[in-house]
Amino acid sequence: MLELYHWEPNGSGLKPLIALHEKQLEFRSHYVDVPAFEQYRPGFLKLTDETRVPLEGEGPILIHDGRQITESLFIIEYLEDAFPGRSLRPAEPILQARILAWARFINEVLMPAVSTLGCRAYLAPKLKGVDRARLASLLERVPMKYLREAWQSAFDNSYPDELIEDSRRKVALGVRRLEDALSGAPWLVGSSYTLADIDAFSICNSLPTLTPELMNASVTPRLLQWLARMRERPAVHAALALSRTGKPEQAFAPGPEHSRWG
């Protein structure tokens, strides 16, 4: 049996929701209210040595026959490995390598930047009413230091100018790379729709709202057309329809850590 613990269909949580629908796999959905810290309440899943160490921030958890799988891109790679029918991954090793290379860039450059900008815009205002002492006790349950600090920044609404500047630079770099990749090709890797499109779309779907100055019809026309093509897919439509807030593109929680090297 497949179960998915996820929040709103945006960012990391959106990837497995799209892949599960594309592959037409039945699964039980467990909606977790992440800004309400439901994933840290006593009695939530008993995590394993690996899954209690999140490397992509607050991400979804897949459970397949009792085994826990985390890290959104690796969840969708896992679904390909375990359920090879209706494949979203080309057979050629070089195309598989390009999917993994995109994943690395998305996870280490684009996701941290989008998450920082999104948390400042939408999560920080949401946490305003939370009592400081209660937040401190909640944060004790957050396992990773980078993740505790990201929640604290959202609570304090304190984002250094350099971090915002650097995040905008990374988003600009990311959308430029995606725009280039989509020149002359309808999809990111090879000639067909793949996991790379699901990966990138899940992170970019919020950008026309979040950073309209960096992603719009004049600067990134192909990227917008690709976004529209993605949204037309029934699986993507079904995944986005699982939103309970009606505004999935405004749902942000701390994501992966920014690279410590610069």
Added chain:
Amino acid sequence: MLTIYHWEPNANSGKPILAAYEKGVEFESRYIDMLAFEQHAPEYLKVNPNGTVPAMIHDGVLVPESTVMMEYIDGSFEGPKLRPDDPFERWRMRWWCRYFDQVIGPSISMFGWSFFVGPAMRMRDPEELKARIERIPLKERRIAWSKAIYGTFSAEEMAESGRRIAVGVEQLEAALSERPWVAGNTYSIADIAGFNMLAGLPLMNPQVVNDTLTPHLLEWLRRINERPAIRRSFALGRTELVKRYAHLDRRNAAATGGEHA
């Protein structure tokens, strides 16, 4: 034809080299001297415009990223499997590769650069160094090289790296006390990545990695160190760097143990 551009056979450069030898794939080795900044020279940027090492070219096509290169080698050539068939173990392999790449590896490099690369660099002409740094294509790498060369890693950054190494080592020790290899019952690219990142730790951080605190981790390093492929990999080294791994030889370990006894 397969060509691997690499520096010393450890850390990221060691990953595709060891994976190719384990797979039984012959390749053309091109040594790039990172201390001479050959990775930012125009000839190399033609091969890899990002100016990062290693780089791998297969039949004229660039394969990016050292971890991705290992998956590519396993998927493209005949030979022993370097990725588990079981989907869950394969997931665990990818999880650990990411943990090595994003958390443990950069922390270990910070120590390596701070103690080895930085001091060696500061003996050179300052103007030449400045020019060398300016031509590095990626901003992240420019900052990293500046910090390494001018020794500007802060005490907090170094302490944080030390903390991450300690936590990572503890977690790896726990994993290896439950199973023979990082991903499960089969040797995989997660072991290749882990060895290349961690093999120097018993020397560099002996208070964290030693026979008392981390017996399984050390046994795992020694087992990999005995593989024929690692001998071939080390043979590509041109500096003293790989000699640091002599401590993994069981005969040396026995001698050390005897002295302490």
